[in-house]
Amino acid sequence: MKDTSQISENRVISGGDFTMKIRLDYFSERLKVEDYRGNVNSIHKQIQRISNEHSFAKVIVKSRQEDWMTFLSFGYQLEALFQRYFNGNDAYGMAMFLDNSRRTSDYWINEDKTLTQIQELSRTLDVPNTPNYTIRKAVIADAVHLAELYRAVFEIYPTPMNDPSYIQKLIEGDSIFYVAEFEGGIVSAASADINATYHNAELTDCATLQDHRKNGLMKVLIMKLEAELKDRHIFCVYSIARALSFGMNAVFHQRHYTYTGRFTKNCNIFNKLEDMNLWVCDLSRR
16 A cells, blocks of 8 residues: 555534535545535535645535535536435535546446446345354454555555554444454455444445455455444445446445445545445345
8 A cells, every 4th residue: 555644634614604524635635525514605615715725636525415406506516326324314425526637537438337237137135155264343453454454455545544553443433344364364354434423334445355355255244244233223324336346346236235326536546546336225124
């Protein structure tokens, strides 16, 4: 992985008629508005100011249903739909592009063809038997070995998963990790990042060492995460997968997730800025 010491920071920006929670993502040159209240026109003006100040190439806003057309009128585009994100109400993934090269995808048609092939696959909630692997929930002591796994799988990753202290903070916070072990070593992992305010979770940080792929480990890990989320009454689950990855997109399709859009050149991951597919699932209805 590349150095991610200055990868991002979270801020709360407030004015007389608005407040918003944002993430300044320096690593992927984007501004993310994760939450907001108040005057959308004032919010948009602040977005423009902050984006210009940091020379960001893309803005992403999780818009509420009543505001997405206002963002559209300001020049934003609807890229994807987070179904049931806000305690049952949809969030609209609105994007504003500030650089022509960021707006243009180099792989869009190939990604469409891949998506078509994936959606022709049969769906099943059955998972393979994995007798040679130990599947368990991760603990803080696993942070060093998890960092080694992510370092081995990803040359570039949008969060500092090569840093054990960062992973430790995630485990101590609102993230759940499940791992697959082979002969005492972690060879696959996935996490659920829980949003306690809006009762949703993002399935993320999915990684498997090359020699252990095609054994269905990710399906097992995701099943375990889903079961724990349901126990916690978290039913809105989503994942953002590399559009070029047949395997990860196939996993979510087969587990009855719905494709709801694609984010153009969303983030630095794997080895470049990549388009990312959004998959959503309501676990209470599956």
